Every structure is written in C-alpha cells, then in structure tokens.
Amino acid sequence: MVNEKLKIAIGSDHAGFRLKESVRKHLAEKGCDVEDCGVHSDEPADYPDSAQKVAVRVAARQAGWGVLICGTGLGMAIAANKVPGIRAATCNNTLLARFAREHNNANVLALGGRMVDAAEARKIVDTWLAAEFAGGRHERRVEKITALEERSVY
Numbered sequence: 001m002v003n004e005k006l007k008i009a010i011g012s013d014h015a016g017f018r019l020k021e022s023v024r025k026h027l028a029e030k031g032c033d034v035e036d037c038g039v040h041s042d043e044p045a046d047y048p049d050s051a052q053k054v055a056v057r058v059a060a061r062q063a064g065w066g067v068l069i070c071g072t073g074l075g076m077a078i079a080a081n082k083v084p085g086i087r088a089a090t091c092n093n094t095l096l097a098r099f100a101r102e103h104n105n106a107n108v109l110a111l112g113g114r115m116v117d118a119a120e121a122r123k124i125v126d127t128w129l130a131a132e133f134a135g136g137r138h139e140r141r142v143e144k145i146t147a148l149e150e151r152s153v154y
C-alpha cells in the first residue's frame, strides 16, 4: 500500500539517468511526492555526488525513502552507506527488494540502469513500497548495524 504523502528522493548518475526518469514518473503516477536530486542528463557524472544528496535527505528525514540508480546499483549503495543512518541495498530483482525491506529495513533502494529494464524496475519499486520491515529478530540485527556506525575507532 503506497502512502500518498510518501516523499521519495531520487538520484542517478549518467548510466542511471534514463531509468531514473522512468522510475521518477512511475513514482509520481503512484501518488508519491518525488524530489529529483539529479542528474538531469546523460552527461558523465560521478555517482557519489547524487548518492550523497539523496542519502543526506533520507538521513535528515526530509525524505522517507531514497532511490539511487547508477549502471549497476553497486557504487550508489556503497557511497550512500557512508552516510550514518542509511541502509542502502542494491536490488536488481523483486526478491532482493522484498528482503531488503523485510529483513534489513533498508531505506535506500539502489538499482542498476544497465542491469534492469524499465518494466522490471517498476516491479522492483512496487515490491519495495509494498513490503514492510518484519521487526522481531531482524530489529535486533538492524540495531547492531546502527551500533557499528557509532564506533569511531577499531
């Protein structure tokens, strides 16, 4: 069930630009409040820049979710996960999207524009939005991830 007031920050690099445009329109059609953090063309761009913009909005609770799209979805997730409070997961299929929400309480979905087509990306996004964090034993595990962020020296 999609909350109509759900705010989603979305971003991409050049390799994810076309898919980002498609996913952005899909989310808007579903009634989501979508903030486009760029990029706005397929000119070469560095994925950590958009990852930072989206991740900071989610971490600051200016957006409920983030969606990041690069060529594979890997670089975006690696970069976004450097921002405290972010649990970004690369989900290039619907099963991963479901488990990223149910088990990991992921708050940023990373997709690969070179890995999935627009139709598959729509299914992944819909699965992500419909899934809920299962809590219970998964809550304890996610809390341990948060505790890792709080350690500054190893």
Ligand code: RB5
Binding pocket: 013, 015, 016, 047, 070, 071, 072, 073, 074, 075, 076
């Ligand atoms: C850009 O060529 C590509 O490296 C980038 O989009 C992404 O896939 C990195 O993880």
